[in-house]
Amino acid sequence: MSNSTNTTDPCTPGTLCGVLFYEVELIVIPVLFLVAFLTTLIILFVLKCSHKPSPLYEHHKNEKDDTQHHHNTHRHRNSNRRHLQGIDAPAELNPMEHEVIPMTAQSQHDMQNSRPAVPQHTTVRHPGTFQMVSPLPVTFSVKQDNFTLHRAVMDSQPVILRVLKESANARERQSFLGFSQFLSELGPHPSLPKLLGVETVHTPLIVVEQLEHRDLLSFLWRCRQDHTGQAPPCDMTEKRIFTMGAQIGSALEYLHSKNCIHGNVRARSVLVGQDLSVKLWGLGPAYHRQMSAGSIRDVEDIEMRKWQAPEVLGRQPLQQSSDIWSFGILLYEMVTLGEPPFPNIMASELLQHLQRENTIKRPPNCSNTLYSIIESCCRWKPKKRVLLAELIRKLQSGERSANDQAVLRVSEPLDMEKYMREAGYGESFNYAIL
Numbered sequence: 137m138s139n140s141t142n143t144t145d146p147c148t149p150g151t152l153c154g155v156l157f158y159e160v161e162l163i164v165i166p167v168l169f170l171v172a173f174l175t176t177l178i179i180l181f182v183l184k185c186s187h188k189p190s191p192l193y194e195h196h197k198n199e200k201d202d203t204q205h206h207h208n209t210h211r212h213r214n215s216n217r218r219h220l221q222g223i224d225a226p227a228e229l230n231p232m233e234h235e236v237i238p239m240t241a242q243s244q245h246d247m248q249n250s251r252p253a254v255p256q257h258t259t260v261r262h263p264g265t266f267q268m269v270s271p272l273p274v275t276f277s278v279k280q281d282n283f284t285l286h287r288a289v290m291d292s293q294p295v296i297l298r299v300l301k302e303s304a305n306a307r308e309r310q311s312f313l314g315f316s317q318f319l320s321e322l323g324p325h326p327s328l329p330k331l332l333g334v335e336t337v338h339t340p341l342i343v344v345e346q347l348e349h350r351d352l353l354s355f356l357w358r359c360r361q362d363h364t365g366q367a368p369p370c371d372m373t374e375k376r377i378f379t380m381g382a383q384i385g386s387a388l389e390y391l392h393s394k395n396c397i398h399g400n401v402r403a404r405s406v407l408v409g410q411d412l413s414v415k416l417w418g419l420g421p422a423y424h425r426q427m428s429a430g431s432i433r434d435v436e437d438i439e440m441r442k443w444q445a446p447e448v449l450g451r452q453p454l455q456q457s458s459d460i461w462s463f464g465i466l467l468y469e470m471v472t473l474g475e476p477p478f479p480n481i482m483a484s485e486l487l488q489h490l491q492r493e494n495t496i497k498r499p500p501n502c503s504n505t506l507y508s509i510i511e512s513c514c515r516w517k518p519k520k521r522v523l524l525a526e527l528i529r530k531l532q533s534g535e536r537s538a539n540d541q542a543v544l545r546v547s548e549p550l551d552m553e554k555y556m557r558e559a560g561y562g563e564s565f566n567y568a569i570l
Contacts, residue, residue, distance in 0.1 A: 271286055283301060284299050316342050352408050352469075353474055360546045382535060385528040399462075439560070446487060449490075467510050471506060496511075496514050
């Protein structure tokens with residue numbers, strides 16, 4: 137019996153023996169996991185290698201890339217052509233005298249739904265084209281602007297192009313496009329120039345209607361010339377002053393209803409049409425004030441001091457009544473055919489002059505009715521100035537009774553250097569007559 141036991145027992149008495157026991161679960165399950173993992177990797181590798189674009193897809197993709205490249209190249213060439221023969225071409229060359237330029241205009245819907253600080257560039261094709269483009273000389277300039285002005289024809293209508301200079305930086309470009317947004321939000325009015333379109337894609341520009349006689353100040357200066365035996369269209373009568381004044385007052389009333397204080401009412405900011413109707417312009421300072429929330433007084437304020445109300449000269453915020461004061465100065469300009477206000481007072485001393493209760497003097501050829509309106513506008517205290525609605529009513533009443541026969545004349549010819557000095561420009565600028 138013992139011999140049988142020794143035969144089956146692997147351990148003999150008196151020896152150290154170790155017995156190994158193998159469990160099936162400890163071997164099989166890890167092997168299955170490993171096989172499943174490797175199988176998954178192989179399947180993913182095979183799928184990745186087999187997923188190649190077909191030749192048709194590759195051909196289509198190459199064609200699309202070539203088309204896009206061709207489009208960009210064509211657009212770049214057109215851009216260069218516009219640069220060489222476009223709106224910024226030197227005036228003496230004037231290569232675009234008979235050139236036709238397509239216009240891409242921003243839709244009014246997009247402009248009205250975009251914020252002024254970030255003008256939208258979604259555009260629609262405008263049906264018009266520009267023809268007969270030529271530089272528009274300015275009467276005079278006292279500072280550098282970031283835009284130029286050009287005459288053109290669009291859809292058989294004469295227009296003015298306000299074009300951003302290519303040298304403008306990003307901030308100036310943003311301001312230029314923001315100004316176009318500002319104009320579009322004001323909306324149309326019979327005594328505001330029509331905004332006809334805005335180009336935002338290539339060279340930014342603003343398109344407005346052209347008024348035949350340009351700015352009122354230049355028009356008044358032309359009326360100084362002696363036209364004996366003739367009846368030139370620029371003849372100014374007192375009745376015409378009342379008519380023009382009522383139109384400007386209507387535009388100002390509309391702006392005030394839009395919570396927009398103009399702040400730049402003067403003859404340079406008024407445009408004269410072929411039928412001698414007038415439209416109020418010069419809205420740049422109003423836009424800049426809106427963007428700066430009235431906290432920054434830009435350089436344009438300096439050149440407007442002779443037209444500014446006492447509270448503005450005293451560094452107080454603009455009010456609607458401040459526009460009324462400037463309106464009275466505008467009437468003075470009209471009746472004097474473009475004389476600067478307070479000619480014998482330096483702009484830097486004007487506030488002290490007005491504090492002594494001095495008011496603007498009556499011009500020799502100004503009627504009592506017209507001068508009383510000027511005085512009602514130019515009162516020291518803003519609350520005592522005539523209300524705009526009453527001012528318009530007085531102008532319309534004066535128009536019905538004013539003399540339409542006596543033509544206003546000024547004996548002295550225009551002395552531009554004297555004008556610039558008396559208007560206060562020479563105190564702050566080295567000006568250049570253009």
